[in-house]
Amino acid sequence: MIEIKNLTKIFKKPIRKEGILGMFATLFSRKYEEITAVNDISLTIDDGEIIGYIGANGAGKSTTIKMMCGILTPTSGTVTIDGVEPYKKRRQVAQNIGVVFGQKTQLWWDIPLIESFKVFKEIYQVPDKEYKERMDFLCQLLGINEFMNQPVRTLSLGQRMRADLAAAWLHNPKILFLDEPTIGLDVLVKENIRKAIKTMNQKYSTTVILTTHDMKDIENLCSRIVMIENGKIIYDGSLSKIKESFGDIRTIYVTLNYVPQLDKLNTFDGKVTYDYRDGGLAIKFNAQQIKVESVVDYAFHTLRANDFKISEISIEDVVKSILKKQNEKS
Amino acid sequence: MDLMAYKFHMITWLIVTAFQVLSVFFLWVAVYKNSPHAVINGYTFKEMISFMVMINIFNYIAFDGYTGDVISDEVSDGTIANSFIKPISYRVRFLATNLGVLGAKIVVFGLPMFTISYVIFALLGFIVIESIGTFLLSLLLFLIALVLASMLYDAISYIFGVLSFYTTAYFGLYMLKETTIQFLSGTLVPLAFFPAGMYKVLRYLPFAGMAENPVLILLMRDSPLVALQKIAIAIAWLVVIELFGALLFSRASKKVTVGGG
Amino acid sequence: MRYIKLYFTCLKRAIISRLQYKADSIIGIIGFLISNTATLLSIYFIIDAIPSLNGWSIYELGFLYGFSMMPVAFDHFFSDELWNTAYWKIKNGKLDPFFLRPIPVLFQIIAEAVQPEAFGELILGGVMLGICAANVGVKWSFGLILLLVIATIFGGILITGIKIFFAAFALKFKRSGTLLQGVYNMIGYTRYPISIYPLILRTLLTCILPFAVIITMPVEAVLFSAFNPYLLSLLIIGVAGAVLVLSVLFWNWMERFYQSTGS
Incomplete structure (x- = not known):
């Protein structure tokens, strides 16, 4: 279970002047502006839920997710995953989460895909038997077998995304963070990925937190959506309810x-x-x-x-x- | 990047640069102490120190690795394909950036650093200004030579960047480029210290125009006529190197393989 | 034990990665050879103009230079990724994935890459060392050879430790490449006899950034019998160990300040 209580993140940025002359001016000034990326949000996510976390660019989605993964520390408020604050005990939480950031890959760029999986197996200490079982299942589900021996840099965006998903699932995380998993993909690959997410959620009751700009993703996957704008939650509930109230x-x-x-x-x-x-x-x-x-x-x-x-x-x-x-x- | 981080960078940069010049300074102090002659290869101790300080400042102002770094980055992450689509010529884009950076560096760092060093050396008698006319003329010629040096460096940086089309990695090329330039431009040791045969050749290669020649002009070791000759040689080399770069690019760009799809 | 196995898994991956860029590796080795030759020639050109530098002949200086490359090469092979970390990785958010995995971040950085170019330095350094030793007429003994081997390995560890310490600043300040570069360049100070520097710099190089302990002192032991090789070996092991432990502790402490970017 993930519990977010009064979570706030404020970034401080020096007020910069342009150019190298400005660099010097900035060096001696103490002025900065405060940007509130996440503003006092509270949220509880139960095990096995698929949450659609949506909002415009810059609304505070990534900042929230980064605090949930533990790579950003809140200015105030707390996030706890099964009672542990991830930014305080990163390594402990890491074993239980999987992360896919749509634009960045976790995989090693210049080696065959299979080599990356081998390294992840060691990092997450996946037992041989479980590794084989899960790899077979993921290969079938995501169809990654055909490019298993290709270097990652030669994969298409759709292939890479499927490979990244498989890598994130390899250690059977309890919680999976997916940041724009279908961005820039064609319809068939999108369908395939949605199906995979759904299957994994049902089979292992993985909690999935998903950000997306694609309404179809939400319709097909999410039992619940949380909407954020200017760092505040403006809606938390089911999709059908939104449709009812907004038509x-x-x-x-x-x-x-x-x-x-x-x-x-x-x-x-x-x-x-x-x-x-x-x-x-x-x-x-x-x-x-x-x-x-x-x-x-x-x-x-x-x-x-x-x-x-x-x-x-x-x-x-x-x-x-x-x-x-x-x-x-x- | 927050303010603390920013201050941290500026302060470390200043300290690091100072330490680099310092080691060279102590080496030369020891060398002249151990030498039976006051003049080594045409340099007195005072001339040598002013030369070393000036050439280190010069290096920082004139050389900016941006061009090669960015090209190789674009090659390795595949964004180079997008760059080809842009209407502005690939070469012009980097040249313009480089000149912009150079201008800013001259104003913000070059002007104060050269002025302070020059005034200190003049007061200490390390640099002797014989006439204001020669001084002003040298200054003008130096500025021209500085811009040329930076353009030469950028042209070579561009060629090495384009070579990364073939190697898909840049580290080795970068090492090769930096070392060659540092050594042959007189930054590590003045070219007059090289064996006579090498010295004769090196004077006419483009590298001399990238650091040693402009600094010698600034220190008024060259007559204006010699300075003009050196500038002419630098211009000729610049044309040759740019042409070579263009030729290389047109060949190499056919080679670019972009990963992903 | 787990981490040794893990390191070899990562090492294998790093080598496969590096083999993708054979051309660059070869150019890199040539680059290092030229770089070292250029610096060496510069020293030669300078020293050639004078009888000796504070009592050091040209071959003795060559020996010093040649040996200074050995611990540098050792460190270079194993911990090259620290450069990337200090310069770009953190700033570009590329360290985030490391923080999302259940093993120490520093371990992942060290295991991320190897630099085969280092062999070029090791060989060049060894060759120079041999030639200059023969010309100087060094009387080799078991103790001296042991000392040079220890100084190479533990000198390399000491350099890695110092790199870790200064790369750690990037965890808080996003970039510490310039600082790291500056400190690392201090190794270059040891290519000349330490007697050319004023007391404050000599103290800095012996007590604070102890590059003189791992480079200058072993060379003085070999050339001038200035130190007992066994005692010096022990000193080097102790200093290197202490620096490494301190640096890793400092790194772990600085990790608490790590923050991903906002977007």
Whole structure:
């Protein structure tokens, strides 16, 4: 179990002047600015949960995760993993956690993948039998066998991510931190990775803390989402609840051969709104209030649309609408 | 990086540099004490000390390893492919950065350090200024020679960076580059100390123009005419080396293999 | 025992990594050879102009220079990654993964890389040592050979210890490459007879950064019978051990200040 209590992290940065002249000025000045990256957050995560930790860039996600892994010390407040504060007893906690930072690899860059696994086996003291068993399982699950003997630097992003996941699971950690595990990957690889995360979570009841910008990741994986903005938690609950309260907003983008008169279009009793820009028409509606098919049908038959794209609400939209709602409240 | 860290870096840099010059200083003190002659290879003790101090400052101002370091970094992490797409020429990008850094270094470090050393040496009688005219002329020629020296260094740094396309690693190349330049530019020991045959050749190689020649101009050991000749040689070498670099780049860039996908 | 096995696993990996860059290794060895030859030639050019340097002939100076390369090479082979750590690794956040693993960070850094170039230095140093010893007419004895072997190995350990100590500053200050480089360059002071320096520098080199103990003193024992080789061997082992222990303790203490970057 992970318990976060009143966690706050403030970074102090010297106020810098540009250029080498500024370097000297900075040398003798004592001014600095304070940046509150994480602001008094509290959270409890139970064993076996998959948490989607989401928010815009710079909202404080990475800072929180780094404190949970123990490589950043909180300014105030505490994080405990099964009663231990990770930044105080790093080595003890390390045996129980696995970390994948999407952009950085844990693997050794210039040697065949299998050699990295061999080193991890020794570092985490995985017994031979368990190592073999888990490797077989992970190879099958993630399909990493085919490039096992290639140097990591020659792997594609998708292959590398799968290899990194396998490396993080090798010692069967109780908690797995995944920072943007699907960023920049194609749809098939994303599916594969989601399936793997789900399987591992069910098989070993690994707790997974996941940050992502992909709504699909969250829909497929997370029983619970925690949303952070400006260092504060603005939402903590299930995804369906968000959809209930903010609506399952869909947008259909169509192209037309003509310029439509917006005020003449069917608004289905005000449930649909239109926006026309650059030769394209955006049709926005709440899928809980009106069936998708009826809007699509209308767009094709009545409006004679000739191209068509549907998009669901994005994380950015959700964050924005939650913020808007909070502002209205206060 | 916070303020403490920042101050730490500046202070260590100053101390470290001072210690480096110090060991050379004591060596020369001992050498002249042990010598039966007051003049060794054309240098008196006073001239030697001013030369060594000035050439060490000069090294710091004129040489910046940025170009080679960045190219080799880009090769090893694969970002070099992105650099090729950018509209600005690969070479121009580094040249511009280098000149910018040089300008800043001259203003912030070069000016005070050269001025302080020069004034101290002049007061101690280590440097004798015979006429203001010659002094000002030397100063002007020195500035030109300094810019040329930095450009020569950057051009060579660029070539070594591009060579890392072939080796995919830079450490060995870096060692080779630094050593060759330090030794043949007169930084370790003035070129006049080399055997006569080597000295004759080295005077006309680009390395002399990268440290020893500009410093000799600053110390007014060369007549303006000789100084101009040396500057002309440096310019000629700069053209040759840049052309060679361009040729090498056009060949090597075909070699680049980028990992991942 | 566990760590010895682990070290060899890591060593194997480090060698495989290094073998990927054969061309660079070869250029690196050439680079070190040229670097040392250049410095040596510089000394030669300078000394050639005078009869002797504080009583040291050119061959005696060559012997001193040649031997100074041996402990340096020993350290160089094993602990090269400390340079990366002090200069870039921490600043670029590349040390984070080390802190996320259940083994000591310092161990991982030492086990991260080996530097085969060091053999170039070792061979060049050995060859110079041999040539100069023959020309000086050194009367070798078991004690003197033992002393040089001990000074090489434990001298290397002492240099590693000092590197650890100054690389540790990077844990708090993000970078300590310049500081480390400056301290490391002090080894260069021992390439000349220590008598050319004023008392304060001699004290620094014997008592605070004891490079003279591992380089100058053994050479003076061999050339001028200045010290008893057995007692000096014991002194070197003691000093190197003390420095290493102190440095590792300091490193572990500084680890508490390590902070990843914010983003």
